[in-house]
Amino acid sequence: MEISPLPEGLEDARLQRLAAYWDARRGDRAMPARADLDPLDMGWILGNLALVEVRRDGSRLQFRFRLFGVNLVADMGFDPTGQDLDAYQRQEMREILRASYTEAVQAARPFRRRRQLVMDGRQFDNESLLLPLAADGRTVDMLLVAVILRERT
Template sequence: MYFMGEADLRTAISSSRLIRLLDYWDSRRSGATPPARSDIDPIEIPDLLGSIALIEAEGVPRRLRYRLVGSDLYEAHGGDMTGRYVDEVLTPELRAVILAQFAEVLDAGAPRLHRIEIDDSEGNFWRYERLTLPLAGRDGTVVMLLCGYADLGGRGFLRLRGERSRSGPRS
């Protein structure tokens, strides 16, 4: 598992879908300021919707809630996570790691790429790539995360139809 800063993202991403999501996000921001949620129009990225999630930061202490969850993620997790808190949905093996990764993007206000490989207590081997992109509130502080997910061949996670990596087609 690792993350990369903005300068390394484009070359490090293996998923063509995540590259398109990064390009879309980048086209919506103003200079160094992340785009706002209102700048993101799902109609413009219909082929990516199944593999993305919008996560809102709320309260003090900060807690993260799924505001939108794509259909591929719904299927991977066996149910709808929309409206639920991230810490309630994740397995114990993933919870601390994922929350720390999300906190880093919220605090830094910059995108991050993570590759995650983990066996969970339910017998799944999770191997995926996640691009986490900040979305700003009216005052410019990061209040939401736009996450794109791509399966890297694990058991029990995303099986994105038509996914292509830089090395060719995925099964």
């Protein structure tokens, strides 16, 4: 499997730093394993991270939140840790996440996403980084997702 380049155009310095960390941890593999990452190395962004387990049910991908950072919980107003994406409270967001997660798993490479969101009547600029993880270095079994939300004033 070929080593994919990192996404271009990352604006937030924390996302740039996380991309570089992920890249260093994968070495000569297409992607690192979850075991290659140390949360102690990522204290500067932990509150903005989600760790999403990828499960395969035949041809259907299923996603389960293993970790949902405290900043994300505060921004979203709920904590989906331990829940499947299918239980995510906001239907529109659930479909956006499913499409993004599926694309990242199928391509087995990192992705940057930039979009504008409206939640509870508030407008946000969102920059996200989706980083695939694979215990075997090839088959994506987790996604490390960093989300930076900035409320628009």
